[in-house]
Amino acid sequence: MxxxxxxxxxxxxxxxxxxxxxxxxxKVFTDTVEVRLKTSHIGLQLNTHADVKLRGIIVGEVRSVSTDGDEATVNLSLKPEQVQEISAAVSARILPKTLFGEKYVALVPPPDSEDTGHIKAGDVIARDKTAVGIEIEKVLNDALPLLQAVDPADLNATLNTLATALEGRGTEIAETLTQLDGYLKKLNPSVPKLMEALTKLTQVSQLYGDVTPDLVRVLRNLTITGNTVVEKEQQLQKFFTDVQTLSGTANGFLRENEDRVIRLGEVSKPVLDLLERYSPEFPCFLKVMTDTVPILSDTFRGGALHINLELITNQPTPYQPNELPAYKDKRGPTCVGKNYSHPGEKPGPYTQDNPAPYITGEDGVIGDHNKLERFPLNLQLNRAAPGYLLDTGGAGTPAEQKVVNSFAGPAMGVPAGDVPDLTTLMIGPLVRGGQVNLK
Missing domain, CATH: 1.20.5 (Single alpha-helices involved in coiled-coils or other helix-helix interfaces)
Incomplete structure (x- = not known):
C-alpha cells in the first residue's frame, strides 16, 4: 500500500x-501587457511565441492567432518594462527574419513626435497601411507559395551559383544597368502608346480567337480542295488547254470584229432601252397569250378549223383628210387583258354584253369611227344583186356557194370560179337572207 x-x-x-x-x-508567472493586432491573412503565418520587436529590440511575443474570415487577430504579450517606450499610435508589420525564417511582428512608431501616451492593456494595434507596409505584405503573400514549393537547398545552390557568376563583374553590371536606365528613360514617353497598342492587340487577339474555328474550317476545306485539284490534275490541264484555245479564238474574233461589236452595242442600246421601258408589259402579254391558248385549241379542235364570227357593221364614218398617221403615243407600257381595269373604264372579264374598252394611242385617228358597234338587225350591205333575196335553200350548199361567188369574185377582183371556199364559208352567213343591191 x-x-x-x-x-x-x-x-x-x-x-x-x-x-x-x-x-x-x-511565461505563465511573468507579468505581461495583453494587446491585439488586427491584420490581414498574412497574420496567419505567425507562429505562437514569435517575437514582437520595436527598433530591433524584443518587447514581447505572440500568444495566439485567430481569424473571422475577413482578417486575422493576433494576441500579443508585451513586457511591462518596455510598454513605456511603445506609443499608443504604434502600427505593426509582419516581416520574415530570413528568406526562409520564421516571421515576427515589427512595431512601427508613428512618424510624428506628438505625445499620444504609451500603449495600455486591451489596446488594438492596426497594421501598417503605408505604401511600404502594403508592398511588403503583398510580397510575402505572393512569395509564400513559391517558398513552400522551392527546396531551400536548391535555392541556396542557385543563389551561390548566381553569386559566383556575378563576382568580379560589378563594373559591367553597372554599365548594363546604366544603359538599361537610358533605354527605360527613352521608352517611358512611349509607354501610353505602348499600352494602347497592347490594348488593341488584346482586341485583335480576341477577334482572332473568335474567328479561329471558321479559319480552321476554311483550311480544312482548302485541304480537301487541294487534294481534289491533285486528283484531277490531268482534267485541269486539259481544261486549261481548251480555255487557252478558246481564248485565242475569241481574241482573233474580237480583233477582227471589234468595230462591228462596238457598232452592234451602239445600235442595240436604243432597242434595249425601248425594251427596258416596255418590260413591264411583257408579263401581261405572256399572260394574255396563255389565256388565248384555250381559245386557239378550241378553234382547231378535232383537226379542223372552227370559226366563231362576231359581226360588226362596216365603218360608218370614213377617215378625214386631217387624220394623218402620227406616232405620238406617250402612254408607255400598256396591256389589255380579259380582266383589264383602267381608271374610268369598266373592268373585265369582257364578253359580248361587256365589251372591252377601246384604248388607242395618239396615232392621228380622231375617235373610234364606231369600230366597236355590233351587227344591227336592219343590216343593209353595200354590194348585192339588185332586188335579189339570197335564199338558196340551204346553208353551205353548192347553190349558195355559186351565188356568193358571183358577187364575191368581182369584189375580190378574181373570176367567180377562183373564189376560195373559205371565202364562201365566211361570207355566206353574213349575206344569207339579206337583200343585195349591186351598183
Whole structure:
C-alpha cells in the first residue's frame, strides 16, 4: 500500500515539474501587457511565441492567432518594462527574419513626435497601411507559395551559383544597368502608346480567337480542295488547254470584229432601252397569250378549223383628210387583258354584253369611227344583186356557194370560179337572207 502511494506521489511530482517547466517557458508567472493586432491573412503565418520587436529590440511575443474570415487577430504579450517606450499610435508589420525564417511582428512608431501616451492593456494595434507596409505584405503573400514549393537547398545552390557568376563583374553590371536606365528613360514617353497598342492587340487577339474555328474550317476545306485539284490534275490541264484555245479564238474574233461589236452595242442600246421601258408589259402579254391558248385549241379542235364570227357593221364614218398617221403615243407600257381595269373604264372579264374598252394611242385617228358597234338587225350591205333575196335553200350548199361567188369574185377582183371556199364559208352567213343591191 505504501509503495503504491509513493508511486502515485512520484508520478504527480513528475507531472508538476513538467507543467512547471512549460509554465516557465510560456511565461505563465511573468507579468505581461495583453494587446491585439488586427491584420490581414498574412497574420496567419505567425507562429505562437514569435517575437514582437520595436527598433530591433524584443518587447514581447505572440500568444495566439485567430481569424473571422475577413482578417486575422493576433494576441500579443508585451513586457511591462518596455510598454513605456511603445506609443499608443504604434502600427505593426509582419516581416520574415530570413528568406526562409520564421516571421515576427515589427512595431512601427508613428512618424510624428506628438505625445499620444504609451500603449495600455486591451489596446488594438492596426497594421501598417503605408505604401511600404502594403508592398511588403503583398510580397510575402505572393512569395509564400513559391517558398513552400522551392527546396531551400536548391535555392541556396542557385543563389551561390548566381553569386559566383556575378563576382568580379560589378563594373559591367553597372554599365548594363546604366544603359538599361537610358533605354527605360527613352521608352517611358512611349509607354501610353505602348499600352494602347497592347490594348488593341488584346482586341485583335480576341477577334482572332473568335474567328479561329471558321479559319480552321476554311483550311480544312482548302485541304480537301487541294487534294481534289491533285486528283484531277490531268482534267485541269486539259481544261486549261481548251480555255487557252478558246481564248485565242475569241481574241482573233474580237480583233477582227471589234468595230462591228462596238457598232452592234451602239445600235442595240436604243432597242434595249425601248425594251427596258416596255418590260413591264411583257408579263401581261405572256399572260394574255396563255389565256388565248384555250381559245386557239378550241378553234382547231378535232383537226379542223372552227370559226366563231362576231359581226360588226362596216365603218360608218370614213377617215378625214386631217387624220394623218402620227406616232405620238406617250402612254408607255400598256396591256389589255380579259380582266383589264383602267381608271374610268369598266373592268373585265369582257364578253359580248361587256365589251372591252377601246384604248388607242395618239396615232392621228380622231375617235373610234364606231369600230366597236355590233351587227344591227336592219343590216343593209353595200354590194348585192339588185332586188335579189339570197335564199338558196340551204346553208353551205353548192347553190349558195355559186351565188356568193358571183358577187364575191368581182369584189375580190378574181373570176367567180377562183373564189376560195373559205371565202364562201365566211361570207355566206353574213349575206344569207339579206337583200343585195349591186351598183
Amino acid at each position: 505504501t509503495r503504491r502511494v509513493l508511486g502515485v506521489a512520484f508520478i504527480g511530482v513528475l507531472c508538476f515539474l513538467l507543467w512547471l517547466t512549460y509554465a516557465f517557458y510560456a
